[in-house]
Amino acid sequence: MNPWTEFVRALTEPLGDHRPPLSTARRPWIRMLPHGLVLLAAASLLPTGIVTLQRFYGVDPALATALATVQAGVLPVALTRPLLAWQLTVPSVLVGAVATHGAAAEQPWPWPVTTLLSYLFLMVFLAVRERGRTLFAVWVVTFVGCSLSWTVFTAHFDGSSVVATALSGVLLLLGWSLRGRGEARRRLAEQERISETERARRTLLEERARIARELHDVVAHHMSVITVQADSAPYRIEGLPPAAVEEFGQIAAAARGSLAEMRRLLGVLRAAGTAPDKAPQPGLDDLPTLLATVGQAGVRAELAVEDGVSALGPVPEAVGLSAYRIVQEALANVVRHAPGAAAEVRLRAAADGALGLAVRNGPPPGRAADRAGAAVETSGGTGQGLVGMRERVRLLAGTLDTGPTADGGYLVTAVLPLDGTGPGPDSGESTA
Template structure:
């Protein structure tokens, strides 16, 4: 095995024509030696026939069946006119059968083998000679067939390796895209919520700083609280980006217990917030808690920025193996067209993020006008189990 490997490494850089020419020279030398050592004193043209039996070998890799047949004519003539001068092991015949088995189509391969075996039996003067000739031809054919099979297997394995590489690259690209989308959602939710509250309070503060100093102080306190909360959450995200050993999930993730703080900050912005966080939720997976928190946070951000509402209601409760999250306001809402349903409402980047967060937990989130087109409603159902049933939520 080691010798074969060393031989392949040495001959890998050689031209195929050089190797085949060397085989042709060896085959011609064997044939000439057989003529020279025969008991009969053969004329010069017999030596020429012996040499010409190997003339086709340098082009065997590109040989068509016709060229191979024409190239075998000298050996046929030599076998007829000077049978005893044929070599015991004709290298040109072995290499020729090897080439047929390795490179020709299945129909051509088996047809040539059948013709050669019949010719070996008919053209040999003794049973032992016929058997030896048949074994020689079949041996070359078997070797060529094995090499052909190995080459086909190598091509199949190479194709599989290429496809596996493409799949790996595709999966890596998809993982990168998903991670970028996840980080974008985190940054959007954190900054959009905090900045919205800060802008509203900053706009309201100067208006009441003289007439109602206490309210102005509360506005500035809200700005500070929103900024500090945003900084804490941004450190979580940036910590994951900086630390290559950090897990995929941000830790610690915000949970349902922190919704009270979010609601209080929104109250300071001037909205009446009704938070219904049902008791007895039981064990809620961390990813579901984080998704519910972000969904409520983004829904409140949209209410503060766009709705013009003065009241918003938040309801979080458990229904079997599903966590229900509903955020509704009494703002101006959006026009509900006759052909548009809540599930068909597209919304902006924040609403897309809400749907993506719910989908990541195996759930569903929808947003759109409230009942009778009044206000705006965001609803989500997040399975609490690994295979929770996702149901459609109407507006």
């Protein structure tokens, strides 16, 4: 942030307490700027005001000193309490107008130069601190006072009241406009942050609902098998005691009830107007077809399966589905952000009988390495990018690591426990 931008931002920052203007700036010299200006103005206006009132208006030295001290001394007060400083200044302006009335016809009245400068300084502090209604009331008081001076004392009118009214109004209007613009920008930034948070939350919920719909098919298959086996057990197994037959009947009834509950849950999760998906859920056996489809999009993807994977035995359907979706999202990001790059999908047997997978892509041809292959978060494709990957890994208590590689590509690695009892995201391993 450049100094001017920081200055304007700190100047329009709302201050609920009695902090001075620019106190929220990061640069120390900007925070000290109001103090330096006030001290310089007060040090200049105090002796100048005393000399001006005595020499050019013939005011008594004691009264001149008192008036100049009040008008210049309230400026430090205006740093934190500008309205109080203005309330102290107004009586001194009235007393000064009475004391200088008719004293010097060639001098401006009722606004000596030092009094006018001090008053305009106050307008600046008021404009950046007070509300619009307060600023309008201050200007109305100024306008009424100046109007009386040029209507009641027409013989002494010299235009200084017009100057005071006009300049104070301009300063108050500019300050109010600047504060309003800053407030509008802050509210817009706050709304953007809220919208971004809500968008991320909605994306997460949508992805979780999608995962739940997919897993419904997996669980429903197993529950259907349980129901059929429990119903047919008395007919397939001879000589079952009545207690066992009754037990199998209860198991079948419980399985059918669970299926009905899952169907109701799926109806809640499914978006309005979304037709149910009749296709079976994909798994590890469908990866070659997925890689062939990606190849048609211009990404050369290869599948490497290490020998230890076969030793894991049958992979649970939920694990196979999650592995497929993670590979699908990673390759979709390669197509989207690194077109033409080469990719490799590797399956391996991880520790504790878990399934490990890695999707690595190189930099796209003809592009600088520092901009290549970024598998960034996306809401397009089949899921929600990295959000979907994290949710699927968290569902299985696994781990996920993503990040750029040294050659400008990108690497996505995941470990999926087959029993769903892995270390999970709370174990200290990376999940992002």
